[in-house]
Structures are given as C-alpha cells and as structure tokens.
Amino acid sequence: MDFPTTITTLFFFILLISSTKATDLCASKSDGSGLSVIPIYSKCSPFMQPQPDSSLANTVLKMASKDPDRLKYLSTLLAKKATPVPIAPGQQVLGVGNYLVRVKLGTPGQVMLMVLDTSNDAAWAPCSGCTGCSSTTFFPTNSTTYGPLDCSTAQCTQAHGLSCPATGTAAACLFNQSYGGDSSLSANLVQDSITLGNDVVPNFAFGCINSISGGSIPPQGLLGLGRGSLSLLSQTGSLYSGVFSYCLPSFKSFFFSGSLKLGPVGQPKTIKTTPLLKNPRRPSLYYVNLTGISVGRVPVPIAPELLAFDPNTGAGTIIDSGTVITRFVQPIYNAVRDEFRKQVTGPFSSLGAFDTCFAATSEASAPVITLHFTGLDLKLPVENSLIHSSSGSLACLAMAAAPNNVNSVLNVIANLQQQNLRILFDVANSRLGIARELCN
Numbered sequence: 298m299d300f301p302t303t304i305t306t307l308f309f310f311i312l313l314i315s316s317t318k319a320t321d322l323c324a325s326k327s328d329g330s331g332l333s334v335i336p337i338y339s340k341c342s343p344f345m346q347p348q349p350d351s352s353l354a355n356t357v358l359k360m361a362s363k364d365p366d367r368l369k370y371l372s373t374l375l376a377k378k379a380t381p382v383p384i385a386p387g388q389q390v391l392g393v394g395n396y397l398v399r400v401k402l403g404t405p406g407q408v409m410l411m412v413l414d415t416s417n418d419a420a421w422a423p424c425s426g427c428t429g430c431s432s433t434t435f436f437p438t439n440s441t442t443y444g445p446l447d448c449s450t451a452q453c454t455q456a457h458g459l460s461c462p463a464t465g466t467a468a469a470c471l472f473n474q475s476y477g478g479d480s481s482l483s484a485n486l487v488q489d490s491i492t493l494g495n496d497v498v499p500n501f502a503f504g505c506i507n508s509i510s511g512g513s514i515p516p517q518g519l520l521g522l523g524r525g526s527l528s529l530l531s532q533t534g535s536l537y538s539g540v541f542s543y544c545l546p547s548f549k550s551f552f553f554s555g556s557l558k559l560g561p562v563g564q565p566k567t568i569k570t571t572p573l574l575k576n577p578r579r580p581s582l583y584y585v586n587l588t589g590i591s592v593g594r595v596p597v598p599i600a601p602e603l604l605a606f607d608p609n610t611g612a613g614t615i616i617d618s619g620t621v622i623t624r625f626v627q628p629i630y631n632a633v634r635d636e637f638r639k640q641v642t643g644p645f646s647s648l649g650a651f652d653t654c655f656a657a658t659s660e661a662s663a664p665v666i667t668l669h670f671t672g673l674d675l676k677l678p679v680e681n682s683l684i685h686s687s688s689g690s691l692a693c694l695a696m697a698a699a700p701n702n703v704n705s706v707l708n709v710i711a712n713l714q715q716q717n718l719r720i721l722f723d724v725a726n727s728r729l730g731i732a733r734e735l736c737n
C-alpha cells in the first residue's frame with residue numbers, strides 16, 4: 298500500500314473505532330492515569346479558532362512563530378553563570394503551549410485545560426479575581442482543600458524569584474515573573490488537590506495567578522512536567538515513581554487526542570531507550586545524547602563538538618514538548634538540509650520558517666531522516682519530517698536552524714517530530730524511551 302492510501306485507511310479505521318465507542322470525543326480518557334492530550338487548535342480545545350481555509354502548514358507556521366521566543370529564552374538562561382541554587386521554575390519563561398491536558402483543581406474538582414510543558418517545573422493557574430486573565434479561572438473559595446503557602450514553607454524556599462520580604466516570615470509566598478518576552482504574571486504559591494485522571498494528588502503546590510499583562514500566558518494555566526524540585530514528578534514522589542509518558546497526536550488530528558500516562562503502570566514493556574543527561578544548571582530540562590543524524594543512508598558530516606553535551610554552556614540536545622519544529626544549531630541544520638536537497642529533486646523554495654520546499658510530486662524520493670541517540674535510533678516517520686503547503690502542491694522539510702537572533706548552542710527536538718510516538722520519561726532510571734504509536 299502506498300503512503301497516502303495507508304494514511305487514509307488508517308484515518309477511516311480510527312474514525313470508525315472512535316464513532317462506535319465514544320459519544321463525547323473530547324471527554325477525558327478514564328483508563329487509570331491516562332489523560333487526554335489535545336492539540337491547542339483542535340476541535341476539543343476551547344482555544345480553537347475556526348479558520349476553514351487554514352491549512353495545516355499555516356497552523357504550524359503560526360504556532361512555530363513563537364519558537365524563536367522560546368529558544369531565546371532557553372538559551373538566555375543557559376548562558377547564565379552557575380549559581381549554588383537551581384534556577385527557579387518560577388522564573389522560567391516560555392512561548393506558547395501547543396498541547397493541553399484536562400485536570401481538576403480543588404475539591405470538588407474544577408476543570409482546567411492546562412498547557413503541557415516538559416521544560417518547565419512549576420504549575421500555575423489563573424485564579425478568581427485575576428486581572429487580565431480569561432474568563433475561566435480557578436475559584437479557591439469554592440475548594441475545601443485549598444490552602445495558601447507562606448514564605449517559610451519548604452515549597453516556597455524551593456522556588457526562587459519570589460518576592461518574600463525575608464526568610465522565615467509568615468508573608469504570602471508571592472512571585473512575579475516575566476513570560477514569553479512580552480508578558481508577565483504575578484501569583485501566590487498555594488496548595489490544593491489536583492486530579493489527574495483517576496488520581497488525586499493532595500497538597501499540590503502551584504501558582505495562583507493574580508494578574509497578568511501581555512498576551513502569552515496560557516489561558517487556563519500550565520502543567521510543568523520538568524524534572525526539577527517543584528515539578529509534578531517531584532511533588533508526587535512514590536505515586537508516579539518518577540515516570541511518565543505521552544503520545545502527542547498530529548496537529549492534523551482535529552477530533553482525536555493523544556495521551557499522557559503518569560506512573561510506571563501501563564507503560565510499554567519493551568522500548569528502546571537512551572540515557573537522560575542531567576544539567577545541574579538547568580535541572581528542568583530533558584537532555585539526551587544526540588550522536589549523529591542520517592539522511593537516507595548517508596550519515597551527515599557533523600563536527601562532534603556541535604553535538605556534545607556541555608553543562609557549562611548548556612550545549613547539547615533536549616526533548617521539548619513546547620517547541621513546534623525541531624531546531625538545530627545552524628551548521629548542523631545546514632548540513633542536514635544540504636544532504637536532504639542532494640537526494641530530492643528541486644527546485645527548492647521557502648515557506649515561512651521552512652527553507653526546503655519542493656514539488657510534492659517528488660515526495661516519494663524524500664529520504665528518511667534518522668536521529669541517532671546513544672543506544673537508540675529514531676527513524677522519523679515521513680509525516681514527522683515533511684509538511685505540506687495549503688494547496689498540497691509543496692512538501693517542506695519541517696525543521697529549521699535556531700533563529701538568527703539567538704546565539705544558541707542548544708538543539709531542540711520539538712513536538713512536530715514527536716507526534717505519533719510514545720515518549721517515555723523514566724526519570725527514576727535516568728532514561729528516555731521512544732516507540733512508534735499511532736495516537737491520532
């Protein structure tokens with residue numbers, strides 16, 4: 298079966314399954330800790346902006362337009378000098394989130410669609426009375442399990458960038474941070490129950506947002522899945538044993554949702570893994586050892602120092618759920634692109650961030666791109682390496698160099714390249730697993 302037929306067949310197959318078993322396609326899955334993960338512009342998202350003539354390429358380009366801010370943020374922090382304390386989750390800035398998870402805050406639970414972010418530790422949500430927030434906010438007064446956290450609490454001292462007057466005071470634990478370059482938020486660190494699928498996590502510390510300015514704050518909050526001290530993993534300890542995985546559905550997947558599985562139960566039994574590398578200066582980030590890239594059968598010539606992990610400069614490769622298209626440092630991207638162009642029939646043109654677009658009729662000749670990690674080769678499925686223009690006449694290599702204005706040393710494996718794969722974050726055993734899984 299050729300590629301389009303396979304996809305079409307799969308699509309109808311999935312459609313058939315879904316329509317027979319689910320009446321509410323947007324309802325959260327109820328299999329244990331499995332949570333739905335939905336693309337921000339899908340039917341199930343309240344943030345969907347109906348644009349009937351908007352193609353996938355336009356949607357992706359629109360989302361990817363926030364990537365430079367995110368990369369800039371990541372590399373700005375990476376360039377900082379080492380400090381004896383971890384960089385505060387509360388100080389972290391990011392672009393826009395692209396995937397949402399439905400959680401409940403408080404008792405009884407209030408539903409919030411939070412942005413999933415693997416490069417951020419903290420969670421935060423807009424609270425009632427918030428100035429500048431959207432209409433959906435968390436009402437602390439309606440929750441029987443809500444409680445404030447003051448400056449003397451352990452959670453407050455773990456987080457930095459908080460405006461506590463002095464240590465040991467009973468003042469509310471407040472933070473005020475910039476966000477996405479153009480936005481800022483001010484929040485109180487508070488605690489309440491958070492319900493994730495069937496799991497209720499009591500006394501979960503998160504930021505209760507009082508005011509925002511600018512337009513980049515996720516409207517219903519953010520769930521940080523980083524590995525630092527205030528993260529969900531750290532706060533849930535033995536409940537999830539430092540393990541979670543997700544499968545991100547394609548942006549094309551208007552009706553369907555992927556899944557977030559928390560904890561060791563229900564994870565793939567056999568999965569290829571690569572070690573996770575730890576950067577003490579950026580404790581939240583999931584670094585891996587990218588050792589090479591192949592285009593078709595050709596190993597792309599890349600100077601090893603461009604791939605090397607260096608905790609001091611922050612150089613290396615991370616897996617990130619919040620960046621849209623994979624960004625390599627310029628010399629790596631150029632080498633990959635040049636080899637790719639050698640193997641595909643031109644001429645080549647540009648479309649937004651993509652500089653290698655060609656006639657879709659030549660697509661069959663497009664080589665498979667393989668990312669080589671220590672102990673694990675990831676052959677990118679065609680739909681994770683190519684994207685089509687609105688008319689369908691062009692196919693583009695769906696990757697780019699780190700943006701010009703960012704003097705970045707960081708390679709970021711982004712969410713377009715992770716779609717329809719199960720990505721297992723086994724922090725307890727310091728490894729990352731990847732397996733093919735269709736979750737469209």
Ligand SMILES: *[C@@H]1O[C@H](CO)[C@@H](O)[C@H](O)[C@H]1NC(C)=O
Nearest residue numbers: 407408434435436438439440
């Ligand atoms: C909170 O309680 C108030 C007053 O009882 C009610 O009007 C409001 O709908 C509740 N909001 C939520 C989100 O539960």
Ligand SMILES: *[C@@H]1O[C@H](CO)[C@@H](O)[C@H](O)[C@H]1NC(C)=O
Nearest residue numbers: 473474481482483508509510
């Ligand atoms: C955060 O603090 C700065 C400086 O103190 C202030 O200008 C800004 O308005 C604050 N932001 C919010 C959202 O409160």
Ligand SMILES: *[C@@H]1O[C@H](CO)[C@@H](O)[C@H](O)[C@H]1NC(C)=O
Nearest residue numbers: 572574586587588605606671
């Ligand atoms: C990454 O892999 C290369 C090639 O196998 C190896 O030389 C290097 O030591 C590895 N780096 C880390 C941090 O494990």
